[in-house]
Amino acid sequence: MVEAVLFVLMGAGAIAGALTVVLARNPVYSAMGLLATLFSVAVLYVVHLAHAVAAVQVIVYAGAVMTLFLFVIMLIGVDKSEVRDEQLPHQRALILGVGLLIVVLAAAVTFSGSFVWVPAAVASPNPNLTNGTIQAIAEPLFTDWVLAFEATALLLTIAAAGAVALAHYRRRDT
Amino acid sequence: MITEYIWLVIALPLAGAVFLHFFGRFLKAPLPGVVASLAIAGAFAVALVATLPFLQGTDHGQGILLWEWMPAIGANLEILWDPLAALMTLVVTGVGALIHAFAIGYMHGDDRFHRFFTYLNLFAASMLTLVLAGNFAMLFLGWELVGLCSYLLIGFWFTGESAAGAAKKAFVVNRIGDLGMLVAMMILFAVFGTLSMEGIFGEASQLGAGLATAVGLLLLLGAAGKSAQIPLYVWLPDAMEGPTPVSALIHAATMVTAGVYLIARSAPIIELSTTAQVTIATVGAATAIWAATIALAQRDIKKVLAYSTVSQLGYMFMAVGATAYVAGIFHLMTHAFFKALLFLGAGAVIHALNDEQDMRKMGGLFKKMPVTAVTMGIATLAISGIPPLAGFWSKDEILGSLFNRGGWFSVLWLVGLITAFITAFYMTRQWVLVFLGEPRWADDAHPHEGPRVMTVPLVVLAVLTMVGGLVNTPLRFTLEHFLEPAFEGVRVLHPPAGWLMFAVLAGISVLAGVGGIGAAYLAYNRPKEDWERFESGFGRVWGLWEDAYGVDDIYGTTLVAPGLKLAEKAAFKVDLPAIDGAVNGLGFLVRRAGQGMRVFQTGQVRNYAAFLMVATLLLMIWMVVGG
Amino acid sequence: MVDPGWYMALAASLFGIGAVGLLMRRSVLVMFMCIELMLNAVNLTLISAGRAMNDINGQVAVFFILVVAAAEVVVGLAIIVSIFRLRSTASVDDLGEMQG
Numbered sequence: 001m002v003e004a005v006l007f008v009l010m011g012a013g014a015i016a017g018a019l020t021v022v023l024a025r026n027p028v029y030s031a032m033g034l035l036a037t038l039f040s041v042a043v044l045y046v047v048h049l050a051h052a053v054a055a056v057q058v059i060v061y062a063g064a065v066m067t068l069f070l071f072v073i074m075l076i077g078v079d080k081s082e083v084r085d086e087q088l089p090h091q092r093a094l095i096l097g098v099g100l101l102i103v104v105l106a107a108a109v110t111f112s113g114s115f116v117w118v119p120a121a122v123a124s125p126n127p128n129l130t131n132g133t134i135q136a137i138a139e140p141l142f143t144d145w146v147l148a149f150e151a152t153a154l155l156l157t158i159a160a161a162g163a164v165a166l167a168h169y170r171r172r173d174t
Numbered sequence: 175m176i177t178e179y180i181w182l183v184i185a186l187p188l189a190g191a192v193f194l195h196f197f198g199r200f201l202k203a204p205l206p207g208v209v210a211s212l213a214i215a216g217a218f219a220v221a222l223v224a225t226l227p228f229l230q231g232t233d234h235g236q237g238i239l240l241w242e243w244m245p246a247i248g249a250n251l252e253i254l255w256d257p258l259a260a261l262m263t264l265v266v267t268g269v270g271a272l273i274h275a276f277a278i279g280y281m282h283g284d285d286r287f288h289r290f291f292t293y294l295n296l297f298a299a300s301m302l303t304l305v306l307a308g309n310f311a312m313l314f315l316g317w318e319l320v321g322l323c324s325y326l327l328i329g330f331w332f333t334g335e336s337a338a339g340a341a342k343k344a345f346v347v348n349r350i351g352d353l354g355m356l357v358a359m360m361i362l363f364a365v366f367g368t369l370s371m372e373g374i375f376g377e378a379s380q381l382g383a384g385l386a387t388a389v390g391l392l393l394l395l396g397a398a399g400k401s402a403q404i405p406l407y408v409w410l411p412d413a414m415e416g417p418t419p420v421s422a423l424i425h426a427a428t429m430v431t432a433g434v435y436l437i438a439r440s441a442p443i444i445e446l447s448t449t450a451q452v453t454i455a456t457v458g459a460a461t462a463i464w465a466a467t468i469a470l471a472q473r474d475i476k477k478v479l480a481y482s483t484v485s486q487l488g489y490m491f492m493a494v495g496a497t498a499y500v501a502g503i504f505h506l507m508t509h510a511f512f513k514a515l516l517f518l519g520a521g522a523v524i525h526a527l528n529d530e531q532d533m534r535k536m537g538g539l540f541k542k543m544p545v546t547a548v549t550m551g552i553a554t555l556a557i558s559g560i561p562p563l564a565g566f567w568s569k570d571e572i573l574g575s576l577f578n579r580g581g582w583f584s585v586l587w588l589v590g591l592i593t594a595f596i597t598a599f600y601m602t603r604q605w606v607l608v609f610l611g612e613p614r615w616a617d618d619a620h621p622h623e624g625p626r627v628m629t630v631p632l633v634v635l636a637v638l639t640m641v642g643g644l645v646n647t648p649l650r651f652t653l654e655h656f657l658e659p660a661f662e663g664v665r666v667l668h669p670p671a672g673w674l675m676f677a678v679l680a681g682i683s684v685l686a687g688v689g690g691i692g693a694a695y696l697a698y699n700r701p702k703e704d705w706e707r708f709e710s711g712f713g714r715v716w717g718l719w720e721d722a723y724g725v726d727d728i729y730g731t732t733l734v735a736p737g738l739k740l741a742e743k744a745a746f747k748v749d750l751p752a753i754d755g756a757v758n759g760l761g762f763l764v765r766r767a768g769q770g771m772r773v774f775q776t777g778q779v780r781n782y783a784a785f786l787m788v789a790t791l792l793l794m795i796w797m798v799v800g801g
Numbered sequence: 802m803v804d805p806g807w808y809m810a811l812a813a814s815l816f817g818i819g820a821v822g823l824l825m826r827r828s829v830l831v832m833f834m835c836i837e838l839m840l841n842a843v844n845l846t847l848i849s850a851g852r853a854m855n856d857i858n859g860q861v862a863v864f865f866i867l868v869v870a871a872a873e874v875v876v877g878l879a880i881i882v883s884i885f886r887l888r889s890t891a892s893v894d895d896l897g898e899m900q901g
Contacts, residue, residue, distance in 0.1 A: 777900030
């Protein structure tokens with residue numbers, strides 16, 4: 001019952017935030033919408049007992065990443081002059097096509113019955129197995145997925161170096 | 175022991191060529207020539223030491239494997255070091271070294287001095303690869319490389335149109351011969367499954383009579399191309415466009431004898447087919463007399479020698495065709511001595527007269543160039559077959575062998591005898607025209623003897639010409655015994671035994687030689703008007719000889735012109751519309767396709783994102799519907 | 802408890818909104834946020850499915866996606882700043898030089 005209430009509330013919050021991101025004229029509002037979505041999703045993570053991931057979501061995403069976004073928005077100026085009417089040829093048709101395809105896909109999977117929502121779902125989930133504490137996540141992370149872990153570490157290093165290189169860019173004439 | 179280092183014989187000139195190619199231009203004028211000469215002299219020294227075991231009789235030849243290249247088909251880098259290869263190597267490196275030294279003086283002042291010696295050394299390395307090859311693949315490698323060097327050196331002064339044309343002609347005519355060579359190699363491989371000489375000659379009898387004839391004739395075609403025999407001799411006279419040392423080294427002493435070497439090396443196969451033997455000997459005889467008559471009427475000092483070379487190569491073919499391999503190789507060796515000497519002497523004369531080659535504008539040079547005159551005189555006597563000079567012994571052995579075989583070969587003997595007379599005649603004519611009589615050269619020429627570096631090789635070669643024949647006389651068959659291991663299991667034809675027969679046959683041929691010399695001396699040691707009247711007394715025949723029987727024109731109208739026409743048709747009627755059309759059409763299609771695809775390359779990130787998503791969603795639909 | 806299917810539906814909605822927004826908007830920053838939306842939608846499906854299937858690996862996968870997203874944001878924002886410094890614009894429609 002609690003879960004249902006939370007799902008409805010947070011689901012509505014996430015959708016509203018997402019719509020704000022897409023529709024807001026001012027990028028700062030978009031950022032705020034994204035922040036709302038991220039928080040809502042984080043709450044849903046907690047509902048799923050994914051405590052650690054939820055914490056990371058709030059700290060890294062809603063915290064650091066969003067700060068970075070806002071910082072860049074402020075750096076390059078709040079640009080409200082974005083042209084709203086479509087000027088690219090065919091782009092409107094393509095957007096329509098993508099939207100239509102998503103709807104068709106959703107309708108198809110809903111009504112055809114060929115798609116089970118979660119195919120391997122068990123009848124009665126055991127919360128003890130998916131209790132996402134730090135220990136519970138760390139164990140597979142550093143055993144089964146250690147190679148992927150190392151790869152992401154490398155990726156982060158490269159990203160940091162790349163960001164520094166980009167920031168160092170100077171125009172030839174200056 | 176030393177035999178294991180025999181690869182140095184090839185490596186030294188090759189190293190010289192590589193070195194000169196990269197660093198030759200930094201050396202001052204005589205130095206590249208010195209480097210090249212030292213490289214080939216070093217090769218000579220190595221070869222000489224490695225030959226000693228054969229002379230002592232402690233070794234009878236062996237194969238030395240250097241590197242496994244394609245062992246499955248018997249094509250490795252291997253050297254077959256036997257007496258035959260040793261003799262060829264000594265001739266190539268020995269005569270080659272002398273000519274290298276001579277060229278230092280002859281090429282003095284040429285802009286591309288170092289390049290000349292690069293080519294010469296490369297040629298030496300290629301020629302040695304050819305003669306030392308232990309299998310037909312390596313032999314063919316050398317065979318083609320000497321052809322390339324010949325091309326490069328004939329066309330050394332490529333700015334002259336005639337030199338460039340002559341180089342091309344030599345290359346193209348040689349290709350015709352190479353075709354025969356290649357097909358022969360293919361047949362051999364098909365039958366024996368290997369290209370190794372050891373493998374082929376060891377079981378040569380497996381070759382049926384028909385195939386043996388085919389291989390023999392195809393080898394003859396290859397040899398005829400390289401050794402300038404009828405009908406492929408036409409390139410050699412034109413090759414005289416090259417510098418004279420080149421003519422001496424490549425087109426007299428070494429490369430053109432490769433065909434003779436090939437036939438002698440393939441003796442176990444030639445052995446099997448009488449048809450091939452008769453054909454080879456007949457081609458040789460025909461070439462000998464044909465070229466000799468042409469040489470009679472030439473005015474160019476080098477052209478005389480060129481046709482003379484063709485004629486003498488005909489002798490060698492007669493010999494190897496009649497299975498008198500030793501006699502053929504013997505003549506190859508002595509010919510290398512005296513013909514190199516003749517060419518170098520001619521070079522000295524040309525050099526002295528500011529590149530004048532017309533004999534009618536020479537004369538009376540004896541006093542100005544005594545060393546050249548005497549040495550060339552010795553060579554002239556040698557080629558005319560006057561004892562005890564080198565040419566006498568080898569030519570006499572060939573003629574004796576032919577006579578001994580009898581039958582059709584007796585006819586060839588007669589042809590050889592007549593050719594001997596003609597040879598003596600035209601060689602004496604040349605010597606008299608150049609060195610005796612009144613001076614007819616241009617006023618601004620100041621003929622003089624060349625520098626020491628040019629005269630010393632002449633003298634050395636003259637000494638070799640005098641004593642070189644003594645290695646194989648009826649008194650001492652040294653060469654015969656030396657070459658025995660190389661012709662093991664092959665029946666080698668000899669002159670008739672007995673002193674009486676030798677005396678009779680030698681007497682006849684000496685008579686022919688002396689007759690030719692005497693006739694020419696009488697005819698030409700007179701004022702210009704007299705011998706011009708003598709020549710015009712022959713009427714149109716003389717013109718025919720002078721024009722080399724018009725063979726070049728006949729080839730031109732029957733082969734070259736239709737070939738050009740065919741090429742033109744192929745180029746403009748087939749290649750342009752069909753081949754080019756197909757290629758262009760393909761390009762056109764690609765360009766049109768690209769034009770079509772440009773629509774998607776809008777440069778707009780959002781378009782790309784949309785394409786990406788549409789594609790992803792379509793894939794998902796396919797998965798849902800199809801899966 | 803709520804059926805996992807509902808979570809999937811929510812995630813699909815978020816993804817669709819993000820996708821359409823990505824195609825519609827031309828401010829680079831907003832497009833970037835749309836991508837983050839889509840990534841979050843995927844994360845939600847992973848965690849929901851992991852719970853329904855009794856599998857902790859769903860959460861581990863989300864962990865990785867978070868790291869990659871962070872890296873992406875760092876580089877992406879650096880690129881945006883560079884472009885802005887060079888061109889004084891944050892609209893992708895002005896960046897069409899690569900047209901074929």
